[in-house]
Structure formats: structure tokens, C-alpha cells
Amino acid sequence: MDSNEHNKVIAFDTLFCTNHIQMLKVMLPYMNRQMQKSLAIYIKFLELNYVIDYFRKHPYPLFGCAQNEDSADIFKMCSELAPFCTENEKKQLEQIQNIRQGMNMYREMSQAMEMMKDFMPDASAFMNTGNNEGPDNSENDGAGGFDMMNMLMNMLTPEQKQMYEMFGGNQHAE
16 A cells, blocks of 8 residues: 555545544553453544534535545546455456556557548548547448458457447447
8 A cells, every 4th residue: 555545545535534533542452352342432422423413513524535526537536445455356356446547558559540531531441449430431341341340449458348248349349
């Protein structure tokens, strides 16, 4: 966990805790086993009461927790969550990152193909980008045509293909 992620957790914990609650946390290891259980529950109860009271007095969003339009990045959030995840959860987050990379690669390849069409209009007859039209603007039966979409789809992992289809790209999937 980097210091920024650690600072977010500490800032949140500090905001919703009093000095007296912190003192109880310091005392916790010095208690016997039964007293530790009771004191731990009592500490959490005090924290919950403090949070409820805080939001009654301050109904506006927390400055440090308010979502900025610029920071609404689910992929950044995934990378910040990773240090707190189990191994299985980390694998799922990695799949999301891989899907993102696949989608970015697809977007870049699509842009490159569009640029190639602009610079070499005659070459578009050899590149079928999914519209099934050949050089004479008739249906292309696939013979001799180069299907860029199929090439790009074949570059994706099965998980990336599944995610692409889930986000509405299924008209190109085969």
C-alpha cells in the first residue's frame, strides 16, 4: 500500500474518532481477554455514535471523500483497492485492468484504421472494418476481404471478449 492510500484510510479513521476513543484503543492490549472483547465492541459502538452525530451536525459531503468529476476513474479505484483484497479479489481486479487494456488497444486500432482510410481511400477496399461492404459497395462474402474487427477480436483474451460483449460490443463478436 503506498502512502497516498494509507493516508486516505488514516484520514477517514481520524475524522471519525475522538481522542478518548483513541485512548481506549491504546488501553485494549493491556486488558484481559474477556475485557478486550467487550472493550472492542464498545469502541466500535462509540465510533458509530460519533459518525452518526457528526453527520447530523454536518449534512454536507466530506471534503476528502467528495467525488470530483475528474477523479471518477473506476480503474484508479481498483488499483487503490488492491492492497486490501484477497488473492482471488486481486485476480478479479487484474481482469478488469486487462479488459481496460484490451478496450484501449481496440480503440487505438480503430482510430488507426480510420486514419488509414483517410490517407489511403483506395486501401479501404481491402479493409473490412465490420460494415460488410466491399470495394464496389456491395455485400462482401469474406473472399479476399480483410476483416479488421475479427483481427482485433482475436487479439483479445476470452475474458476481454466477454467484457467487450457485455459493454455492447457484441454486434462484432463471433
